[in-house]
Amino acid sequence: PCSPLHGQALQGVKALGALGRELAAEWATQDVRVALVQLLLLWLGLSLTAIRLAWRSYGEEVAALCYRPPGAPTAPAEPGKTHRE
Numbered sequence: 001p002c003s004p005l006h007g008q009a010l011q012g013v014k015a016l017g018a019l020g021r022e023l024a025a026e027w028a029t030q031d032v033r034v035a036l037v038q039l040l041l042l043w044l045g046l047s048l049t050a051i052r053l054a055w056r057s058y059g060e061e062v063a064a065l066c067y068r069p070p071g072a073p074t075a076p077a078e079p080g081k082t083h084r085e
Contacts (some may be wrong), residue, residue, distance in 0.1 A: 055062075
């Protein structure tokens with residue numbers, strides 16, 4: 001026969017086991033969140049680096065295409081188009 005003290009100890013062990021499983025699940029969830037944030041930050045860093053390198057290579061050409069000096073005549077959007085629809 002089991003003594004009352006043995007039953008209480010068994011319940012205590014079960015409670016500690018449940019608490020351990022809960023903490024492990026929370027820890028795993030946090031690890032996934034941390035990994036996801038790290039992955040997104042890495043993606044952002046790589047994207048910004050790629051944009052910086054592309055701008056360094058092609059920035060002057062892009063600026064020349066987009067920049068109009070003050071007072072310069074504006075050309076129609078399409079070469080044969082002279083009126084607005």
